[in-house]
Amino acid sequence: MARVLTPRAEDFPRWYQDLIAKAKLADNGPVRGTMVIRPAGYAIWERMQAEMDGRIKAAGAENAYFPLFIPESYLKREAEHVEGFSPELAVVTHGGGKQLAEPVVVRPTSETVIGEFMAKWIDSYRDLPLLLNQWANVVRWELRPRIFLRTSEFLWQEGHTAHATREDARAYARRILHEAYEDLMVNVLGIPVVVGLKTARERFAGATATYTCEGMMGDGKALQLGTSHELGQNFAKAFDINYSSAEGGREHAWTTSWGTSTRMLGGLIMCHGDDNGLRVPPKLAPIQAYVMIVKDGEGPGGPAEAAQKLCDALRDAGVRVALDDRTDTAFGRRAVDAELRGYPVRVEVGPRDLAAGNAVVVRRTDGSKAPTPVADVVGAVLAALEADQRALHDQALEFRRSRTVEVSTLAEAIEASATGWARVPWSAVGVEGEAEANGQGVTVRCLVRADGSVPDSEDEPDLVAILARAY
Amino acid sequence: MARVLTPRAEDFPRWYQDLIAKAKLADNGPVRGTMVIRPAGYAIWERMQAEMDGRIKAAGAENAYFPLFIPESYLKREAEHVEGFSPELAVVTHGGGKQLAEPVVVRPTSETVIGEFMAKWIDSYRDLPLLLNQWANVVRWELRPRIFLRTSEFLWQEGHTAHATREDARAYARRILHEAYEDLMVNVLGIPVVVGLKTARERFAGATATYTCEGMMGDGKALQLGTSHELGQNFAKAFDINYSSAEGGREHAWTTSWGTSTRMLGGLIMCHGDDNGLRVPPKLAPIQAYVMIVKDGEGPGGPAEAAQKLCDALRDAGVRVALDDRTDTAFGRRAVDAELRGYPVRVEVGPRDLAAGNAVVVRRTDGSKAPTPVADVVGAVLAALEADQRALHDQALEFRRSRTVEVSTLAEAIEASATGWARVPWSAVGVEGEAEANGQGVTVRCLVRADGSVPDSEDEPDLVAILARAY
Known part of the structure; x- marks a missing residue:
């Protein structure tokens, strides 16, 4: 097959841009830093939204919508918040x-x-608790935009909750972190994220604790895929969010916020993409099986009829399916496009195979092509979807392990960050070490306990810091 | 029951504001003209979105997302468009x-x-055709805002399509008008809209034809609930949207656009609301059956257990159900809130009725309360949902008929517009008559043919103009 994309090993950023353009996922917008999400990209985002929205609702939050425009004075009420966002504001x-x-x-x-x-x-x-979520666009002016990863406008969900106690707020911020974010990323997006606590330096502007899900991309860099924040009483004090307690006193609430965005699309591409294009995990894929008529052949028993029957049978089996009957376009070109788009399974229906009673089942994950009796296609597709969901996750996990090293000093950690992630005792880094790493383009992605669980505070003993270059 | 809202007959606009506030559907935002859509309102919007999105996809359009920010220069390329929108722009x-x-x-x-x-x-x-839709927020600065009806920011879907011929563009603009908009409004929202053609004066800025769905509100005024536009080649010429034809020439495309918005929430309230609050048609309602525990009664066989079983049985029957177990709040207050919110059916489960083997099925549409054997509740609820979907539509249609008069002169039409709609020969109005009516706060809502179908042009003979005051 002719080279369609710049290979990843040759130029990873170029490969990323190529893939987005050639798979028609998105374009740059006319105003610098904005993006146009094309139907092929937006369909994946809609699936992410549906899966995330269900998890958020299952955690008891309700959707609402708040205005796009905020009085400038509001931003100024919480000191760290205004400092964090002022350089990025668009002002009407x-x-x-x-x-x-x-x-x-x-x-x-x-x-x-x-x-x-x-x-x-x-x-x-x-x-209380008051549990709100909204799906919205937000704007943060970007000087060095990159599609899906850093855009001046992006789409996201932002959850905001208020609780009677610090414990309840913490439990909820962590519930969303694990039950909504980690679960979606690991089990639907197939991205084996590391979940941990941000350092004070990396915390959200105004938060008392920020939890994060970090994924390793195909070049060994880290991408922050979602964060959940405890805001303490900072915003409750700035905005007078208070309540009368059961005992009759007046108390400030404890609030949280948490968000995931179209950045997940960038993470999906950079985690699972290969030199032929995107690979979309089956559970996420808007189109799971792409049934292609290889060559025309009208009339009963021909490829067109067989393909249509296969579509119906797959749909009846609960598979999201699309039919490609554009036989006036060369099959090779359509196959290349299907690879680029990353449909998990292709079912190719052509006159030659059909004469032998077969269709060809092509799996995007490993590229295997299996002539399959027509009657067995549905079963083969279902088995492939199941296996490849796991395979994509496991490949990504194996890759992360192969690019992660355990070291004991800051210098070693910074060196290891050239090719992947470093795990190093937080005590060997500290606030000064973190600043030094930052100076060399390396950040502390998060802190985790030795057993992999999420710490409550960076002051806990024996924490492991994960250092990496990041998007 | 104590008076909860200002009665409609006393002060319709006040009733509308009261209802939105007390049913907790929305609030005014801090920036003038913006709104906060609260969970109870947003849940209805989500149901509208889901129903509309399915219809739009069934018509072949794909969702995409385009940027919030547009270079000022773009607006200026289509002369009528910039003139139409300049006074309403927010500028960054x-x-x-x-x-x-x-x-x-x-x-x-x-x-x-x-x-x-x-x-x-x-x-x-x-x-071609290229069929796109997006769900987005838009901003049109409003000097006299009214929640859901006229807000500086609102949520909507906007479809944009390009076609090879004028005929294809027209057919698609009308397909969306009837199969998506009219069908949703009549069969889900229960609003018996009149579908017609806008006059040149009322046309969208830059369109060659604008089709509209007009509903009558509870005060006899009209509300435009959705529009579909043929844009001719105006935008294709301004933006060089052209294609090579099968014959090899280079041709400009023909484009359409069409939109519906959170304004439909305002229409829903003003069409179906009564002096006790909102009435949500069952097919639309996020909560169709609201099961209330009247009084506590723990343990097997008590109200709590019976209510939970009813919820499960209703859910199994495909009913969207919610349980109200807040027995620490007075039942009367909860019942008033349920009326305000407009849940189609309430199922009240209390110890006294339960002792007789009954729960009480309360229908929001007609206020009827029927003690019903517990085993028959699911059937009674399903029957009520079916009947009340029709009943709300038929009541609105009957009301519209009672407030619509056939007249033959402009003067009569303007007079009739004080209390409802006037149907008058378009030939008796004309461009000058339309301007005169406008001067008195009356507009031509749309033109229809004598048989009720939608004309292609305002120059067709024997057209009927519908005149009304409008939101």
């Missing part, structure tokens, strides 16, 4: 043909405006 | 801490940016 100064009395900012995130309304809606302990 | 002048070289506008609609990308993506007739 004119509306309806007039200069505005107070400029408004386009939300970079909605803690402040949601804080304002939580204060209005919460009266007593009976109103 | 600063981003990332700096003044922008070219200000960007926040999309009031996406014809221009989508036109730019259609031009890139379309090469030959094989690429």
Whole structure:
């Protein structure tokens, strides 16, 4: 097969851009840093949304929608928050043909405006916990944009909750982290994320603790795929989110926030893509089986009829299926496009194989092509979808292990970050070591306990720091 | 029952505001004209989205996402379009801490940016039709905002398509109008809309034809609930959307656009609401059956257990159900809230009725309360949901008929618009009569043929104009 993409080993960033363009996933927008998500990319995002939305609802949160525009003054109420976001704000100064009395900012995130309304809606302990989520676009002006990873506008969900106690807030921030984020990433996206605690330096602006899911990309770098924050009482104090307790006193609430975004699309590409294009895990794939008519052959018993019957049978078996009957386009070109798009299974129906009673089942994960009796195709597809969901995850896990080293000093960790991740005792890094690593383009992705669980605080003993270069 | 809302007959706009606040559907946002959609309102919107999205996909369109920010220069390329939207634009002048070289506008609609990308993506007739849709927020600065009806930011879907011929574009604009919009509004929202053609004066800025779905609200005014536009070759010429035809020439495409928004929530309230609150048609309702434990009664055979069993049985029967077990709140208050929210059916489970083997099935549409043997509740609920979907539609249709008069002169039509709709020969109105009516706050909502079908042009003979005051 002719070379379609720049090989990953030759130029990983170029491969990434090539893939997005040739698989028609997205384009750069006209305003610098913005993006156009094309139907092939958006269909994957819709599947991510559906899977995430179900998990968020299962955790008891309800969807709502808060305004795009936030008064500039809101941002200023929480000191760390305004400092963190000021350099990235887009500011609207004119509306309806007039200069505005107070400029408004386009939300970079909605803690402040949601804080304002939580204060209005919460009266007593009976109103707690208040568990909200919204699907929205946000804007953070990017000087070095990269599609899906860093764009001036992106799509995300942002959850915001208020609780009566610190313990309850912490438990909920962690519930979302594990039951929604980690579960979706590992079991649907097939990305074996490491879940841990961010250091103070890497924390969200205004948070008291930030938890993260970090994935290893195909070049050994890390990508932060989702974060969940304990905000302590910082926003509750700034926005007067308080409640009357069962005992009759007036208390500030404890709040959390958590988000995942279209950045997951970038992570998906860089985790599972190969030199032929994207590979989409079957559970996520909008199209799981792509049935292709190789060559025309009208009439009963021909490829067109057989392909249509296979589509119906696959759909009846619960498979998301699409038919490619564009026989006026060369089959080779369509096959290349199907590889680029990463459909988990192709079923090729052509006159020659059909004469022998077969269709060809092609698995995207390993590239295998198996002539299969037509009557066995549904079973073969179902087996392939099941196996390849696991295979993609396991390949990514194996790759992560092969590119992760255990070291004992900061210098070794920084060196190891050139090709992958380093696990090093946090005590050997510390705040000063972290600053030194940052100076060389290496960050502490997260802290984990020796047994892999998530620490409560960076002050716990025997923590392991994971250092890497990151997107 | 104590008076919860200002009665509609006393002050309809006040009733509307009261209902939205007390049913906790939405709040005003902090920036003038923006809104916060609360979970109870957003859940209805999500159901509208799901039903609409399915219809749009069934019509072959694919979802995509285009940027929020549009270069100011794009708007200026189509003369009527920029004139139509200039007074309503929000303009971003600063981003990332700096003044922008070219200000960007926040999309009031996406014809221009989508036109730019259609031009890139379309090469030959094989690429047509190109059928796109996006779910997004848009901004049109509003001086006299009203929640859901006119807000500076609103949520919507906007479809944009390109076709090889005018006939194909027209057929698609009408397909969406009838198969997606009219079907959803009539059969799910239960709003008996009139579907017709807008006059040149009321047309979308840049369109050659605008089709509309108009509903009558509870005060006799009209609400435009959705529009579908033929854009001719106006945008294709402004953005160079052209294709090589099968014959080898280079031709401009013909484009359409079409949209429905959170305004449908306002229409739902004003069409079906009564003095006790909202009434949500069963097919639309996020919660169809609201099972309430009247009073505590733990242990086997008590209200709590019976209510839980009823919930399970209803869910198994395909009913969207919620359990209200907040027995620490007075039952009367919870019942009032349930009325306000408009759940189609309540199932009240209390110790007294239960002792007689009954639960009480309360239908929101007519307020009827029927003690029902527990074993018959599922059947009674299913029957009520079916009947009340029809009943709400038929009530609205009957109301519309009672408030619509056939007249023959402009003066009579304007007079009739004080209380409802007037049907008058378009030949008795004309362009000058339309301007005169506008001066008195009355608009031509649409033109229809005598048989009720949608005309191709306002120049057809024997058209009927529908005149009304409108939101």
